Amino acid sequence: MGMVKAVCISEKKGVQKQNIHQANFIVNFGIENDAHAGNWHRQVSLLSFDKVEEFRNLGAPIVDGSFGENLLVEGIDFKTLPIGTKFACNDVLLELTQIGKQCHHGCEIFKKMGDCIMPREGVFAIVLEGGSIKEGDILKILE
Template sequence: MGVVRAVCTSTAKGTQKTEQPSVTLQADWGVEGDAHGGKWHRQVSLLPLEPVEAFRARGAEVGNGAFGENLVVEGIDLKSLPIGTQLTCGDTLLELTQIGKECHARCAIYHQMGDCIMPREGVFCRVLRGGRVAPGDPIEVAA
């Protein structure tokens, strides 16, 4: 089992997200008020805390949401899960739809550090059942 460490949103695509006290996930849409919501397979983005902390230890000054992630999660190796894995987080139910992503243009973090972890560490999910998510909520692979 893991734990949600941060929840983040942005109103425009291509920008860093900012931390929120909580977010509401809508079934078959994503995070309410987030620019990436919609009827597609990348409704919610998740990034594990551990590689973010390692990136910070290398000198990167990045906050939660800097990589465009909606949920920062500690304790689950997200990229090792197979596509189709379901995750519960509070009352919500997510389905893993994509591992990593192709970066079409180098982001500001890449230009600063020569690297960006989202393309290889981030995962994307569809929202099967909505609800509220906040830092401190448990997240786990559904049985």
């Protein structure tokens, strides 16, 4: 179980996301108004707040959404979970579809720090059931 620390979107791809604090999740699409939403396997990106804090402690000038994550969640190490894991938060049901990704060469964090945690720590999910998620909500791992 983890706590949602930030809910982030971007209006176009290739830029850092902005924390909007609450968002609507749409079945088989992703987050309303997010550039990465669509009918594909990476509708929502999730990242561990704890891993971001470790990176920030190295002196990284990061804010919520810096890694392109949609949901920043404290208390869950996402990369340790298997593909197919389901998460519930309020009415929203997500299913883990991918662990990690290749970092594109234009990544702002990589340019500044020489490293980026999203490729090894970030995960992606599809939206099975829609609804709203806001900061402070609890994200549960379903067995």
